[in-house]
Amino acid sequence: MTDYSNKVRELFDGQFREWKLALDNYKQLDGVMVRSVAFPGYEISVQFNPGRIISSAAKVDSKSIEARPCFLCSNNRPPEQRGIPFGDGYILLINPFPIFRRHLTVVNLAHTAQRIEGNLGTMLELARALPDYVLFYNGPQCGASAPDHLHFQAGNRGFLPIERDLDNMDLCIRIAESEGTELWLWRGYGRGIMTLKGRRSEELERVFKRFYDRFALWQHDRPEPMLNILAYHTDDQWTVHVIPRKVHRPACYFAEGTERILLSPASVDLGGVFITPREEDFRKITAGEIQTILGEVCLDEEELANLTKEIL
Numbered sequence: 325m326t327d328y329s330n331k332v333r334e335l336f337d338g339q340f341r342e343w344k345l346a347l348d349n350y351k352q353l354d355g356v357m358v359r360s361v362a363f364p365g366y367e368i369s370v371q372f373n374p375g376r377i378i379s380s381a382a383k384v385d386s387k388s389i390e391a392r393p394c395f396l397c398s399n400n401r402p403p404e405q406r407g408i409p410f411g412d413g414y415i416l417l418i419n420p421f422p423i424f425r426r427h428l429t430v431v432n433l434a435h436t437a438q439r440i441e442g443n444l445g446t447m448l449e450l451a452r453a454l455p456d457y458v459l460f461y462n463g464p465q466c467g468a469s470a471p472d473h474l475h476f477q478a479g480n481r482g483f484l485p486i487e488r489d490l491d492n493m494d495l496c497i498r499i500a501e502s503e504g505t506e507l508w509l510w511r512g513y514g515r516g517i518m519t520l521k522g523r524r525s526e527e528l529e530r531v532f533k534r535f536y537d538r539f540a541l542w543q544h545d546r547p548e549p550m551l552n553i554l555a556y557h558t559d560d561q562w563t564v565h566v567i568p569r570k571v572h573r574p575a576c577y578f579a580e581g582t583e584r585i586l587l588s589p590a591s592v593d594l595g596g597v598f599i600t601p602r603e604e605d606f607r608k609i610t611a612g613e614i615q616t617i618l619g620e621v622c623l624d625e626e627e628l629a630n631l632t633k634e635i636l
């Protein structure tokens with residue numbers, strides 16, 4: 325498997341020379357306001373990022389989606405945008421509205437629905453080809469602002485708190501191991517997360533599929549069971565965090581006046597960086613509110629323990 329690191333570095337350099345909007349938006353990350361909210365054993369960072377309002381407040385109901393030109397289709401992309409072909413069906417693009425200092429969108433060449441079934445293998449290949457990045461997937465009903473066009477995103481490693489929290493033995497516990505694939509569950513982390521580790525992608529795909537099928541029974545009325553996924557490849561091993569969801573947006577998103585917090589959680593937020601596009605939310609959000617949001621949108625530990633029982 326080719327390492328795409330150099331190609332991607334060149335892509336960023338070239339795009340920063342040719343595409344002012346992208347350069348300006350990446351430069352703005354230097355001045356972005358961040359604060360840390362402490363919980364027992366871990367922290368959540370909160371990032372004030374006004375550029376993300378488009379994504380956080382995106383209307384993703386099917387009517388609104390059908391009415392807009394798809395911004396991931398090649399004929400609607402900005403003329404300055406260049407890409408690197410990946411495999412036989414994808415293109416790597418820089419994300420012009422970044423959260424990470426290096427933020428990619430990996431877009432399928434066809435306008436085909438956002439689905440993880442049958443596509444986790446591609447995500448794992450991408451993670452291996454981009455060892456300096458965390459790959460992430462937002463389901464069509466949990467954070468993808470183009471639920472009608474299959475895509476992944478990638479952000480530079482070392483930014484999401486979940487990466488280091490993984491090594492905290494009190495938070496992340498190994499539950500089972502089979503054929504070199506390990507299942508880990510999180511305890512006292514405010515959100516139910518299933519973490520798989522392994523060196524064989526087919527095995528990881530197989531275990532994920534078993535989980536997916538089981539979870540699909542809970543959420544049979546949806547296009548796919550709601551989930552966010554984070555994956556990276558290091559020391560010849562994949563780490564895959566699967567974060568099943570109950571709802572798309574928390575109650576505070578829909579509240580009015582001072583009760584409102586405009587926050588639409590997806591992979592990055594659940595990986596420990598809450599993105600607030602409005603400054604007032606950035607300043608006021610409390611640990612209690614973060615806890616409530618996580619509790620509303622994610623499964624709890626017990627639900628996830630049931631759902632993953634004997635999955636290996």
Ligand SMILES: [Zn+2]
Binds near residue numbers: 395434472
């Ligand atoms: Zn499209």
